[in-house]
Amino acid sequence: IYTMGVDIGSTASKSVILENGKKIVATAVVDVGAGTSGPSRVMSEVLEKANLTMDDISFTMATGYGRNALEEADMQMSELSCHAKGAHFLFPNVHTIIDIGGQDAKALKIGDGGHLENFVMNDKCAAGTGRFLDVIARVLEVDVSDLQDLDAKATKDVTISSTCTVFAESEVISQLAKGTKIEDIVKGIHYSIASRVGSLAKRIGLKDDVVFTGGVALNKGMVRALEQNTGYKIHTSPMCQLNGALGAALFAYQKQRNLERKSKKLV
């Protein structure tokens, strides 16, 4: 049995194909999200990588911000449940998920069985989200993907005192004018986000294993900053951006099995 999970976020579309609810057959990420060609492109891409067609997929589960617009899906599920499910597959001992996405940040409390117990979320303020990194990267004239390498080269601690993205942008401009090195500024920015998101996570309480997901989790500088801020070992995986799609594919497998059981009873 093949099942597919599709996670349509605000800034990216992600998909995972799973075999028998256990083996990841293929994954794909497209850098545009809801309301674009992203969802259909990510599905073609993941099918091609798996060397399958839509007819081979038993059940497709959509999640994420744009999940209701995906006509190909058999069902939709909340991204929070999918995140919990995906992280529990990758890290069976997960109890806290910190997720920083393109324009929100959330912290999830996960029970022993991998179910969602509680969560807190910020989607009102750009500070502490991926958007903050986008804004600062633009000012520094670097690519967001370069931020982790820059952070690794930092030699001095620079404090960005404004929490607001807009005021922090001005602070960065005046640091540049003072001759502060870009790498030191980048490290300061990572600490700033870590402090915002760390406070968010502390509201639900942290417990090992702490798993960091979402696109921003690919940035090792952010991982280090979060470890320093929270005092916990932070687990990530190259799959971290695909966590929601993975959870959706896992739920798709469960649904498919339930359907099969029911149809057997009917026969």
Place this chain on the structure above:
Amino acid sequence: IYTMGVDIGSTASKSVILENGKKIVATAVVDVGAGTSGPSRVMSEVLEKANLTMDDISFTMATGYGRNALEEADMQMSELSCHAKGAHFLFPNVHTIIDIGGQDAKALKIGDGGHLENFVMNDKCAAGTGRFLDVIARVLEVDVSDLQDLDAKATKDVTISSTCTVFAESEVISQLAKGTKIEDIVKGIHYSIASRVGSLAKRIGLKDDVVFTGGVALNKGMVRALEQNTGYKIHTSPMCQLNGALGAALFAYQKQRNLERKSKKLV
């Protein structure tokens, strides 16, 4: 007796010269604030307009964010007290001041005699401050000073649902892409700021006369938006940006009179 008030803000320097604590002799505004040449330029300018030199000034009072760096000042006073004083001079019946500056917003509760009773302030979040207008004007490729004329031309109500400056900026970009008229967007932005600042003011309670000060008070679109949001008649004056400097000059006059009384007793 001539006294001088100098208000050194984050984005502008303002000065007022007063004769006998009653008559405004000259005023000046320079568009750069603390840490620049603004303070000394605004002082030269106001002296020149009054046709006076520093020797003619009996007492100089500095106020505002950069007040402690002004060596020429005889004394420093908090900007909140100066704002209350200045507004009471211009509007003897003032009981509420709403001040929107370049990077903060505050609401002051004023007692019958013109003294400060209470205040609330936002200087942590760019939303609801002049900075929000700067960011949006940049995206719309218009000058901040054009915003009120654009607002006056608006024919449709556009709601900007994000309160965050950064997210609102993206909303404005997608409104532009949808073909929404700039003037309608500008009006929506004014409502957005009014709703933030209105909520701030409601925390201390509004009472007539409500006086709107700070650089943003020069924008008639903002005045209308605040009237609609609060339900109060909003009073402004072309002097509204000079309110802090005016209050400082008034306090300077009081201090000078006290000094004179003391020295007479000594003789």
